[in-house]
Amino acid sequence: MSELDLRTAAASAAPARRARPSAGEILAIGFVLFLLIATVAPNALSSIDPNAIAAREAFQGPSLQHWFGTDESGRDIYSRVVAGTSTSLLIGVSATAIGLALGLVLGVLAGFGGRVLDFTVNRTIEVLFAFPGLLLALLVIVIAGPGPVTATLAVGLSTAPGYARIIRGQLVGIRSSAYVESARVLGHGPWRILTRHILPNALAPLLVLATLGIGQAVVWAAALSYLGLGAQPPAAEWGAMLSAGRTYIGTAWWLTVFPGLMIVLTTIATTVLGRSLTRRSAGQR
């Protein structure tokens, strides 16, 4: 009768398998919410114009009026950090989206396109891998010229090979999996097998990776802006702000610390979320 017991146990235990979020996950979700509000409605978080110049208020340290202090032109750092969120996040998210889309195309070509295409795509991926990611991005900018759009493209391009390789591996593994074979044995058609079994199973882990990738892309985008190749001053972008504040780092630390902190926190928050998604989807399997 032990199987009967097991049956009821399994039936009742199956739906309630979601662990409670940890404190770190709650903090990460809170920070991401803050970023989202800053992107959609920056005015809700700060009433000061991020580009308003007030020469008399230059280089003020953090205070009640200016939470993060002011910069060399007297602009409020807090409102600039908030205003820069949309730029930084937009670059991060769209770069990841570009990387994923390109990766998907390459991965699907390699995974389904037959031996010759697989070989070609794989060698291309390997060549791209030979360049460090940032170097590849720099190369793109050298060709296309600096600016936020090219920076986005550049970061997207340089992350694509990684995604492509993962997608191809997933597709190849799943295509020959026992459950795809058993669907074939039952007589399901190829289109149905692709949309019902192969793609969902291949893409689910990818969404998790993409969450992790956004943080990475934000850092890269900031790095390019810092080098003067992405968003240009006086635009309120975290990397550009870092670059501008670098001159005064000895006397006015808040010019660099706060934008830097935002980059670090964004990366940590997306990483924590990505990791917990990974864990949860692994627990499901």
Place this chain on the structure above:
Amino acid sequence: MNAHENLLEVDGLSVSFDGTAVVRDLSFRVARGECVAIVGESGSGKSVTARSLLGLAGRGSLVTSSSLRLAGRDLRSATERDWRAVRGSQIGLVLQDALVSLDPLRPIGREIGDAVRLHSHLSAEDARTRVLSLLASVGMPDPERAIHQRSGELSGGLRQRALIASAIALDPPMLIADEPTTALDVTIQARILELLADVKSRGTGILLISHDLAVVSAIADRVLVMKDGRVVESGNTRELLAEPREEYTRRLIAAVPTDKPRHTPLVPGGASVPAVASAPDALAPAVLEARGLVKTFPSPAGRFRAVDDVSFCLRRGETLGLVGESGSGKTTVARLVLALATADDGDVLLDGGPFSELRERDRRPVRRRIGAIYQDSLSSFDPRLSVRRILADASALAPEADRSSVGELLDAVGLPAAVAGSLPLHLSGGQRQRVSIARALAARPEVIVCDEPVSALDVTIQAQVLDLLDRLQTDRGLSYLFISHDLGVIRHMSDRVAVMKDGRIVETGDAASVFEDPKHPYTERLVADAPRLVFAP
């Protein structure tokens, strides 16, 4: 046996993990030259018991006992250092899978030699001589060559021999064998059991852990039947098998399919007693026919013929058992029949019409008529889909008038409707195999290819699944191509059998006549080596 000869004395052994007791109040003795077996299904606590006796119960475990003595020495307060001295020199351990128990990167001669030199003061030359004699004593052909081979280069049986050699290298008075033959073919299993019997006759005490009553009855002097961490029943092997006192032991024994006539339920008093089935008509039309199937794979020495001119015919309503050892080509035949692989030569006919010759596009609509059940049912389910979706998807392929609801399908395989919402991952092995049978039924097949459908299941669960398959066949007039390495299962399930060896069918005929009067020497050996329950005379 008097008390002084007791090698191992265990009293009141309990093991718990994080407050959950997995072994409770276990007591037994093993004398010199005696084999005591612990029998039980997965989760009964038998392996944890074996590990506790080596101080290897694992992280987070709490092991208590009122007495734990090995050769008179109290091991209850043994430190890790003491345990290291015990392992190898006092108790040797043989595990199920020698491939993971032996270091894959080192020649087995060195692997065994290290153990010898670690615990003794032999010179390198003497140690080598000792290793050679050990390998010879476990029946390793050409020991001189074997000492230079790595575990991966040996076959399963030879690997298990090497593992036993390393376990007895230091002449330990006690040997613990945890499922030592489970992954092996019957003919090799028989040799390993002979080897263990030989070790026993030299005075070594053996604690055998097994789920297989037939293996146990071949070698054990006494048996402990474990269930949920407790000993249900214990006693002299022959007496216990002949006259089990406890209900659970009776169920275990009844579940062994060996020598049980066809259509006899294996679950005693099970509601699933099939209506008395008449033997399928010998003139019934062939529903599935294989003609001269050949499949080769590239190998270093030219092409390897995995399936070599295999022909058979499956009549409507009957079961054709395909039996053979690992590597005999059974699964390749299944893949050819299911048109998952293309034959180099020959073809498969369904109901007299072409099947394997069809183009995939034309075959797809008829594919549902040949269903399949696999050994590893979990991997045959999309991990994202619930049982309901899996069954509904398959059911959609049946002809419209014949479609069954998910509830009907679950009912047909004896699962409660509540299972529909679960993912297969969260079900037990037996439940998963039932779901996989339900999926096969959903598409309304005429033939089901069963590829080792019960090999991964515990014996009582195996009995339930076999009974279920039997009942479904009678109720629905299904034809089975039943593939297994287990002669007991094959014989119990089949009307006719085909014996495969090295890609060829060496003998075919009525199940009863093939097993009672085998014509081919290979079949003869297979039948002779198949472990069976040995009852008291």
